[in-house]
Amino acid sequence: MPLIIPKTLPAYDALYEENVFVMHRERAASQHIRPLEILILNLMPTKIATETQIARLLANTPLQVHMTLLQTVSHEATHVSAAHLEAFYKTFDEVKHNRYDGMIITGAPVETMDFEQVDYWPELCEIMDFSETNVYSTLHVCWGAQAGLYYHYGIRKELLPAKMFGVFEHRVIRPSNPLVRGFDEVFYAPHSRHTAMSREDIDHCSALRILAESDEAGPFLMSTENGRQIFVIGHPEYDKYTLDAEYKRDVAKGLPIAVPKNYYPNDDPSQPPLFRWRAHAHLLYENWLNYYVYQNTPYDLGEMQRVKHSEG
Ligand SMILES: CC(=O)SCCNC(=O)CCNC(=O)[C@H](O)C(C)(C)COP(=O)(O)OP(=O)(O)OC[C@H]1O[C@@H](n2cnc3c(N)ncnc32)[C@H](O)[C@@H]1OP(=O)(O)O
């Protein structure tokens, strides 16, 4: 009879750590080490800034990571040069027969449109279907998370009365989950979106677990039990001045925008912002790479199996 240790006991952590150590040692001894293949679908208009933000988070780990940048061909980007895309990005046709240990689907400033109105929606649906067969674990960010929750589970998007904009307190709901290992009980993360996902739909979705949430900003981090679909409703990857740039852009465009909350000291945009979410952004991406991707992905990516959503 295997020893069943309830995941709430500290002994579980010790046993988990010991097993992970043994696994690493055996893998290292057999040199079963290869770079993790991570595909990044970059939907942000500020593509170069987003590439840098994500690369910085993926690089801060002893694991070797090989990043592949993916663009959509059904939308012509206007905020980055065609030469940059040609030089550094793949198209889905170029990668759709490959397999990846992880994929990241970024946010996009299209949240006020219906998903079906977004010109790359059909292509994105193909890529999200690809995540079930050719990717071990997919991390969806902000609008990418809203799109994934809608596509995979039919969870509805709702327009907010005002942009959820600023840096909000979050608390860990499932401390034993490896994705939040090392998190403080209360931590900060930035949000920048005009929409939220139906809490009623989320609570009725048996495949999803809420791992962290905010009283003000709602569910922040959700995952299926096996960690193959992960949803981050927020922008932990943002740099110190990303919200500042969005705020000044929207003011310049005459959009109805309030000062981002809890970001500038005394909410004074003339002061340098407080960068209070960086540590947990690094932890989130490192935990994802270490405990969800590296620990579980098959050494031979050809063994990737399709996971039915009912298995969550
Ligand atoms: C409740 C409210 O007040 S909603 C107020 C308006 N807010 C929104 O619509 C959500 C946030 N979006 C925005 O405000 C604007 O898109 C901004 C300010 C972010 C950027 O505006 P602009 O610089 O003029 O760019 P534009 O709006 O044309 O497109 C920005 C990006 O959105 C995306 N986008 C816009 N329209 C589409 C579309 N039909 N399909 C797919 N992507 C689109 C693209 O990524 C585009 O950048 P890219 O072409 O370089 O890829």
Ligand SMILES: N[C@@H](CCO)C(=O)O
């Ligand atoms: N909210 C961001 C886009 C990604 O969420 C913006 O206002 O540009």
